[in-house]
Amino acid sequence: MICPKRTTELLELHLESLKDKDPAWEIAVSKIAGRGVFTTRKLKRGDIILRDIPILIGLAARQEDTLNSCSICFKVLPDTKFMCRQGCALPVCSVCAKKKQHKDDCALFKSWEPIEPDVANSVIIRLICIARAINLSKEQRDLIYCLQANLDNNHRTEVRNAAKCFNKFPTDKKLIEIMNRTVAVLRTNGFDETADRTNDNQEFFYRALFPLFALVNHDCVPNSYYTFEEKTNYMVLRASVDLPEGTEITTTYTKLFTGNIARHLFLKMKKNFTCKCSRCSDPTEKGAFISAVYCRDTNCSGLAEKGAFISAVYCRDTNCSGLAVPEVTGLPHPNWNCLECKQKSTHAQMIKGQDFASGAINAKINSHSLKSLIVYLNEKSDSFIPNSNYVIIDAKLQVIARLRKSMEDCAEESAGVKAKYCQDILDIMDKLGLGDCVMRKYLEIEKAK
Numbered sequence: 168m169i170c171p172k173r174t175t176e177l178l179e180l181h182l183e184s185l186k187d188k189d190p191a192w193e194i195a196v197s198k199i200a201g202r203g204v205f206t207t208r209k210l211k212r213g214d215i216i217l218r219d220i221p222i223l224i225g226l227a228a229r230q231e232d233t234l235n236s237c238s239i240c241f242k243v244l245p246d247t248k249f250m251c252r253q254g255c256a257l258p259v260c261s262v263c264a265k266k267k268q269h270k271d272d273c274a275l276f277k278s279w280e281p282i283e284p285d286v287a288n289s290v291i292i293r294l295i296c297i298a299r300a301i302n303l304s305k306e307q308r309d310l311i312y313c314l315q316a317n318l319d320n321n322h323r324t325e326v327r328n329a330a331k332c333f334n335k336f337p338t339d340k341k342l343i344e345i346m347n348r349t350v351a352v353l354r355t356n357g358f359d360e361t362a363d364r365t366n367d368n369q370e371f372f373y374r375a376l377f378p379l380f381a382l383v384n385h386d387c388v389p390n391s392y393y394t395f396e397e398k399t400n401y402m403v404l405r406a407s408v409d410l411p412e413g414t415e416i417t418t419t420y421t422k423l424f425t426g427n428i429a430r431h432l433f434l435k436m437k438k439n440f441t442c443k444c445s446r447c448s449d450p451t452e453k454g455a456f457i458s459a460v461y462c463r464d465t466n467c468s469g470l471a472e473k474g475a476f477i478s479a480v481y482c483r484d485t486n487c488s489g490l491a492v493p494e495v496t497g498l499p500h501p502n503w504n505c506l507e508c509k510q511k512s513t514h515a516q517m518i519k520g521q522d523f524a525s526g527a528i529n530a531k532i533n534s535h536s537l538k539s540l541i542v543y544l545n546e547k548s549d550s551f552i553p554n555s556n557y558v559i560i561d562a563k564l565q566v567i568a569r570l571r572k573s574m575e576d577c578a579e580e581s582a583g584v585k586a587k588y589c590q591d592i593l594d595i596m597d598k599l600g601l602g603d604c605v606m607r608k609y610l611e612i613e614k615a616k
């Protein structure tokens with residue numbers, strides 16, 4: 168680990184234009200992991216903790232149908248003629264084509280001779296963010312190298328695959344090392360794949376590295392939240408709750424509403440660590456029961472109908488309607504404990520109800536009938552899965568998002584549904600102890616509309 172003092176020096180150079188005489192943050196050794204960011208004074212809920220400038224930013228280009236965005240301003244361009252005419256294989260709008268950043272990108276990519284310069288290729292477009300590290304100053308590069316990089320066997324794949332798209336991709340070991348290291352740093356600290364980092368469940372369409380924010384450790388109930396300034400892409404980090412002086416700032420690397428088991432797996436596999444926060448250590452997730460399922464201590468796990476089983480559901484001949492939670496946290500397939508009858512069950516037994524409800528909800532989502540999804544959530548899902556379960560939270564978020572766009576085919580059913588679902592989720596957020604965040608603001612606005 169590079170020491171907090173040197174890290175701060177490099178960050179101060181990077182943040183020059185945002186220099187604050189009396190910053191509310193400092194870098195210090197963390198009890199959670201390595202270095203962390205701490206408050207230097209008392210802050211109130213909503214106060215700005217810090218602002219950060221992306222040291223690297225580029226299009227995420229995750230899906231082929233989003234390739235017609237400008238690689239500088241990220242605006243979506245008309246469907247045809249959005250590629251640079253200079254043969255660099257980058258999409259750019261006519262205004263940004265004249266900007267220095269594009270001229271630098273263009274010169275670099277053109278010198279590597281793209282094999283198909285007129286075709287938008289996601290591998291090439293995704294490389295912009297990484298390749299921009301080549302033209303950074305020494306201090307900027309030092310800052311990138313001072314950030315943690317979880318090196319796994321895959322971090323070289325991206326550059327290796329990109330090389331196949333050019334006739335003259337560099338073979339110089341130093342250049343390749345800069346790009347590979349940047350990939351690893353971005354994966355450990357940046358915004359990249361949708362699932363890698365989420366802003367309270369919202370997706371990103373660019374990949375970016377904010378070096379000061381990269382020092383913020385994870386907690387499944389974070390005490391800060393961030394937004395972005397539209398014109399500059401600067402990040403603004405604010406306090407979710409009142410923060411005493413000397414508090415370590417935390418953010419979340421996972422979605423807020425996934426259960427303990429899924430969060431544990433994601434953090435282990437994608438971020439290389441096991442979270443030991445208070446939510447992760449509590450099988451009830453602070454009484455929010457996001458991963459809880461019904462106990463249904465049952466003598467019968469058969470289907471409630473003979474023959475073709477077309478409308479069959481699991482037999483509900485049960486003795487117990489209590490909630491079951493994982494016996495211990497941090498295992499992918501834990502045994503489960505009923506909080507009422509104390510019966511223990513295997514993971515496979517317990518997860519049936521959740522899988523069943525999940526399948527039914529996905530079928531309703533895919534059928535595009537919002538009405539049938541709402542009816543299912545209001546009248547049926549509760550017999551398979553508790554309303555606090557994340558499968559239900561996700562489905563309600565889908566309904567809220569769709570009702571927000573239009574009233575679709577269900578004017579009657581939707582009356583009051585959006586406000587009720589928003590309130591249901593806000594109640595769960597309160598149980599988790601989540602303070603202000605983008606999601607809370609979104610739900611409060613949608614509830615009031």
Ligand SMILES: C[S@@+](CC[C@H](N)C(=O)[O-])C[C@H]1O[C@@H](n2cnc3c(N)ncnc32)[C@H](O)[C@@H]1O
Nearest residue numbers: 200201202315356381382383384385438440442
């Ligand atoms: C974005 S960096 C955070 C800053 C890092 N502590 C440093 O010194 O550079 C992410 C890395 O920090 C560590 N980390 C962050 N939050 C953690 C947590 N809650 N528990 C364990 N390790 C954590 C993990 O190694 C993770 O890959």
